[in-house]
Amino acid sequence: MKKALVSASAAALLVLSLGLSKASHAKPAAGEQNGSIDQYQIKIDNFSFAPETLTVPAGTTVTWVNQDDVPHNIVSSEGKTLKSPVMDTDEKFSYTFTKPGTYPYYCGIHPKMTAKVIVE
């Protein structure tokens, strides 16, 4: 798991370049206590998304990584912005948010899992 995380971060670093360092200073989203979480990556672990609310500037690429032993996916709760393939363990899905707005989503397999991305 650790190894996967490191490579995920490395990949994010390559893609996002300056964006990543910016992210670490990004204003934590409302209700987010843990400021140390990589703001551009959403971890799926124990049937939940972390952070549950992620606030990013427009143009940001967000990457979800599944760290559970079961598959999950990402589906928009409103609209059709997000619809990922099924992600098995350690698999990732990325999406670049270009338009400001609130993007609620859930796991279409385990619909109790809900979260959102806020694009400013």
Place this chain on the structure above:
Amino acid sequence: MRRQKENLILHNHNHDGVDRRGFLKCMAWAGTGALFVVKGGVLRSYSLSDPAGLAAGARAGELSFIQISDSHMGFDKAANPDVVATLRVAVDRINAVPTAPAFLLHTGDISHLSKPGEFDTVDQVLKSAKARQVFYVPGEHDVLGDDGKQYLERYGKGTKGGGWYSFDHKGVHFIGLVNVLNLKAGGLGTLGSEQLEWLEDDVKGRSASTPIVVFAHIPLWAVYPEWGWGTDDSAQALAYLKRFGSVTVLNGHIHQTMQKVEGNITFHTATSTAFPQPRPGTAPSPGPMKVPAEQLRSLLGLTSVHYVAGKHTLAIVDSSLA
């Protein structure tokens, strides 16, 4: 036999077909497989790890069938790196039952990732079961990525909508429901209005003395909604069924046995043949539960049912693969 006579609900004072006193009369947590015996309307269970009780049940039953569930073919994580082997053990157990079951019910999550090869493997392994016919309903793992298209191509012949159907066998009316499609954000399992209308029509005009067996993947009762272990519109489905003298609801999904009696309705969940899941609320999530290798098979299993016409009990037997 798990259920004793004093647990039967003889009176319903609410006139709604539901007797609250009947709640939680029987809750079996141990992971076992089960033999269901339908006796005139009420399900009775015998442990498959109790060969004497099992043989008696099989002799008495005019109809017996076996439920298996959650084979999760393709799963290869620490909780069970060899789900083919444990499914094979389940088939061996089925073939060891003295009276061959009429058929198998598979209550979904046949595959882990809806891959064609996963379905193929399950089909191949189940071919060696003495009971040749298998009735399926899909789990959420069987409809990944294509909203159940592949599932319907493989298993949906003669079914309606997303794969629901009913059939009669020896006087018992069987109803296979699908509650893993079109899941809504924040919700539980869903049957949907089209299926509910079909169900209402399907049971309309049937005699209230017809024993009913309903099978679906996600429990049709609120086992633990916090983990998604329930079905949002199951109450509507059960409302159509409560006038019947005997309703048995068989589910999978939660990888452990649980039983509840509510009015004339007996709810029962089966163990998985692949991996156990934790008891509600005892872990941070319902993910696969890793147990010491020597304990694994004691937490996997299958379920058998017997039915004797003219009596009022279906017998359910859970048995483990240990």
